[in-house]
Amino acid sequence: MNSRIALYVGGLLGPFGGGIVAAMLPELSADFAVTPSLAATTTTTYLLPFALVMLVSGSLGERWGSSRTIRVAYIGYAVVAVLGAIAPWFWLFQVTRALQGVANAFTTPLLLSKIAAGTPRERLGRAMGTYGAMQAIGQTTAPLVGGLAAESAWQLAFVGVAIVAALLAVSPLPPDTEPAGTRAPGALRDAWTPVVLLSGGIAGVAWMCSAGLPFLVSFRLDDAFALSPGTRGLALTAYGIAGVLGARLTGSAVDRFGVRAMLITGVLSAAVAITAIGLVDSLPVVVLAWAAAGVCGQLILVAVNSTVLGGSAGGGAISVVTAWRFLGMSAAPAVFTGLYYSDPALGFGLAGLLLALMIPVVSIWWPRTPRASD
Numbered sequence: 093m094n095s096r097i098a099l100y101v102g103g104l105l106g107p108f109g110g111g112i113v114a115a116m117l118p119e120l121s122a123d124f125a126v127t128p129s130l131a132a133t134t135t136t137t138y139l140l141p142f143a144l145v146m147l148v149s150g151s152l153g154e155r156w157g158s159s160r161t162i163r164v165a166y167i168g169y170a171v172v173a174v175l176g177a178i179a180p181w182f183w184l185f186q187v188t189r190a191l192q193g194v195a196n197a198f199t200t201p202l203l204l205s206k207i208a209a210g211t212p213r214e215r216l217g218r219a220m221g222t223y224g225a226m227q228a229i230g231q232t233t234a235p236l237v238g239g240l241a242a243e244s245a246w247q248l249a250f251v252g253v254a255i256v257a258a259l260l261a262v263s264p265l266p267p268d269t270e271p272a273g274t275r276a277p278g279a280l281r282d283a284w285t286p287v288v289l290l291s292g293g294i295a296g297v298a299w300m301c302s303a304g305l306p307f308l309v310s311f312r313l314d315d316a317f318a319l320s321p322g323t324r325g326l327a328l329t330a331y332g333i334a335g336v337l338g339a340r341l342t343g344s345a346v347d348r349f350g351v352r353a354m355l356i357t358g359v360l361s362a363a364v365a366i367t368a369i370g371l372v373d374s375l376p377v378v379v380l381a382w383a384a385a386g387v388c389g390q391l392i393l394v395a396v397n398s399t400v401l402g403g404s405a406g407g408g409a410i411s412v413v414t415a416w417r418f419l420g421m422s423a424a425p426a427v428f429t430g431l432y433y434s435d436p437a438l439g440f441g442l443a444g445l446l447l448a449l450m451i452p453v454v455s456i457w458w459p460r461t462p463r464a465s466d
Contacts (some may be wrong), residue, residue, distance in 0.1 A: 239325020
């Protein structure tokens with residue numbers, strides 16, 4: 093595996109680790125003797141520390157040395173994943189989930205920064221699309237692996253996570269563009285610019301209302317169609333598979349038509365697809381709507397990352413944006429679970445409405461960037 097491929101493959105670890113529990117929530121609830129709602133918080137327990145630490149991890153990692161930071165984080169991730177597999181108590185399992193999130197916070201933004209540093213401006217959208225495809229693969233395989241593992245022993249899924257992280261730890265990485273220790277202390281403040289904050293806000297809402305909903309779709313598949321854990325996991329892979337298949341198309345579309353137009357297209361289409369999941373009672377339509385949401389999520393991700401990394405921003409800026417993206421994702425269970433159990437249409441309908449409300453914000457305030465074809 094060459095160093096550039098290793099950067100892209102590293103992108104699957106975050107969504108893989110975060111989504112591994114989506115299809116095994118009933119089994120976690122039974123094994124640890126906790127309520128389904130409490131079991132659903134295992135997603136938040138991973139994503140919240142991940143997002144909070146990422147507010148500073150990109151800048152700190154560049155100061156310490158990106159490659160060294162990434163490798164140490166991979167090793168830590170593997171260790172705590174194994175601890176999660178053998179945890180006898182729910183509180184200890186939650187602690188390992190939180191530590192996984194912290195470790196992952198020191199990989200995602202630094203990988204993105206390295207990719208951007210080695211990519212010409214006119215090809216940045218396609219590079220972000222490829223990275224997004226790897227994240228989609230992580231999101232695709234996570235519920236499938238988790239659901240299949242839950243058929244016999246859910247702990248096997250966490251052993252798999254540890255193996256992936258360990259392999260990434262020994263993979264080659266491109267050399268750092270700045271020596272360790274040379275990053276200026278002010279870089280932490282430099283990451284908090286208006287463009288970064290706007291991008292982070294849009295990413296947070298978008299991820300809360302789309303990529304953050306595998307747990308809610310899992311509940312819907314269980315309640316409306318009584319699917320087994322493995323079948324639920326297979327159905328949830330539609331989001332990631334569609335994202336992977338559409339990766340090259342979405343990246344090229346952003347390069348060709350511009351960020352603003354493609355971001356609005358992605359948000360509007362996602363709003364329609366997510367709302368439909370709570371309204372229809374046909375399994376094929378629900379799966380197709382979830383797949384459409386995967387393509388839209390990919391388009392939103394490429395547009396946001398291309399905006400932030402298209403200028404002189406480095407790991408600190410993309411770290412802040414990615415932090416807000418996953419903060420939104422971590423809030424999804426608290427925001428939508430209660431409404432869903434009141435009425436599935438309300439849970440998914442609120443997500444669709446929040447997505448639609450971002451359209452005027454993007455139309456008015458999103459920065460204009462030149463298209464690659466200009």
